[in-house]
Amino acid sequence: MTVSHLFMQNYTGPLMIALQYNDLFDLDSISTSTDTDALPNGRAFTFIKAVQTVNERLVEQNKSDCLLFEVILISKECSEEIKMKVDESVKHYGLEIGKFFFCKKEELINTLQSNKVKLFLSTERDDVYEALHTGIPAALLYDQADDHVLNQLKVIFSGDVIGFSEDSLDGLSEFGFSETQIETIKTAKICMKEFAVLIGQMRRRFGQENSPLCTCVLTSWGSRNVCASALKTLREWGLDVDEAFCLAGAPCSPILAVVKPHILWDGGLLNMS
Known part of the structure; x- marks a missing residue:
């Protein structure tokens, strides 16, 4: 039996994925939005929806399944206004976000490590490279905006x-x-x-x-x-x-x-x- 198969048998999940706030929503629109407006979708929006579809299908097959995706949101620097607006927008769109973290830029890597993140996704290549060099799995969040891919x-x-x-x-x-x-x-x-x-x-x-x-x-x-x-x-x-x-x-x-x-x-x- 290979090391990979041994690992698969022992792993109980969830598979933790970290995103940054500015990839999930268009934060630049906050200055022009009203108190009741939800933030426009960012690059990560279709990713979140696709992840939720995978989780729903896994649970349909086995309600006790533990190997599910869990998404956490991280903001390196943001105001109280942005925090509140992001939280409201997550609820508005029915997004399943496990945890929210607000940290300083220099605390990003430590936040990823302490939460045992299995994949950090970002549109910022510098952040991806920094995570990789510290041993954190990281990849680019590709520009994905078509609605027809929400189910996969x-x-x-x-x-x-x-x-x-x-x-x-x-x-x-x-x-x-x-x-x-x-x-x-x-x-x-x-x-x-x-x-x-x-x-x-x-x-x-x-x-x-x-x-x-x-x-x-x-x-x-x-x-x-x-x-x-x-x-x-x-x-x-x-x-x-x-x-x-x-x-x-x-x-x-x-x-x-x-x-x-x-x-x-x-x-x-x-x-x-």
Whole structure:
């Protein structure tokens, strides 16, 4: 029995995901809104709705299921007015938020660690990289605004991060990546494993058709062999992905525009955005 399978048997959940307030709502609109207006949706809104759909489907199958998503909201700096408006807007939209945290910017990492966050999502790459370098699983919250994806949570894992060997990753310097970026990618692979294991456990509870959870691998730089290696590694971690894309250097944007992921595990490959 592999380490991944042992971990899956012992884990009882929930799978804690952290978001920032400014990604869930458009906070810039506070100055023009009235006391009774709910804040407009931000990038994370469809993600929250998709997560709630996955949780509802899991509970439908097993009311005692413990492996559910729990979302916490974090604000690095905000006024009392923003706190109140965010709280009112969460209630207005019926969003299931487990906890609210208001902390100073320098307290962000400690807040994530103390809450045992399994995935920190942000539209700010600097925050994602900082979290990764401290060992916290972190990924980009992709710009997802279409209503038709509310019923399915979509996650893309980078095949380059998972499929490349450590020696091959060192070779990314030939493509213009700095040592810091390469180290971030290596760290991302380590952080990615635990989340992939848990997502794999969730994914297997649904059939192939009409699943509320869709996982993909996208290999940007690597060859077919790298993509195959990524698929093999994910399978060893307990995750069989729904779709795989091997681009071999072609632009990623057309695929991302079609797949429309909520979560983009790119590990610092800046050209994927």
